[in-house]
Amino acid sequence: MIDVNNFDESKINWDPLPGPDGSPAEHIGMSILNVDDTAKVVDVLFKFAAKEKILLHKHTSAFNTFVVKGEHHIYSPEGELKEVRPVGTYKAALASDEPHTEGGGDEDVVILFSLRPYDADTPIYEILDKNHEVEAIMTFNALKELHESRTA
Numbered sequence: 620m621i622d623v624n625n626f627d628e629s630k631i632n633w634d635p636l637p638g639p640d641g642s643p644a645e646h647i648g649m650s651i652l653n654v655d656d657t658a659k660v661v662d663v664l665f666k667f668a669a670k671e672k673i674l675l676h677k678h679t680s681a682f683n684t685f686v687v688k689g690e691h692h693i694y695s696p697e698g699e700l701k702e703v704r705p706v707g708t709y710k711a712a713l714a715s716d717e718p719h720t721e722g723g724g725d726e727d728v729v730i731l732f733s734l735r736p737y738d739a740d741t742p743i744y745e746i747l748d749k750n751h752e753v754e755a756i757m758t759f760n761a762l763k764e765l766h767e768s769r770t771a
Contacts (some may be wrong), residue, residue: 665729676719
């Protein structure tokens with residue numbers, strides 16, 4: 620059994636996630652743990668700030684999540700709290716056209732995402748502007764290049 624109370628996030632090398640303009644996105648840190656070039660799967664820890672919301676987006680590929688620390692809050696595009704996932708929650712999800720934003724509860728939340736496009740160029744997620752228009756996309760190749768640039 621995993622003892623989630625002993626997770627020490629200070630041992631993680633947190634990097635910023637580039638936003639649509641290339642500068643760090645607000646309220647989010649990331650640590651890419653593994654890039655499986657054969658299966659086209661990326662495992663990454665995301666840290667969302669407490670009581671904040673990350674960029675509006677939608678998941679365009681399958682993904683799995685596991686809440687490692689804190690509470691994972693999911694919001695509608697209008698900012699309404701839709702779901703709270705406590706520590707230890709595992710979810711497997713398919714691509715969805717439903718935009719949303721996410722964040723931490725009373726403390727920062729750390730979530731393991733297994734991003735599964737199964738293809739190098741299929742978008743993993745799309746970042747949306749306030750009109751729900753696509754501002755940027757993230758693909759397997761883009762995450763792989765990001766990981767390689769940070770481990771070089």
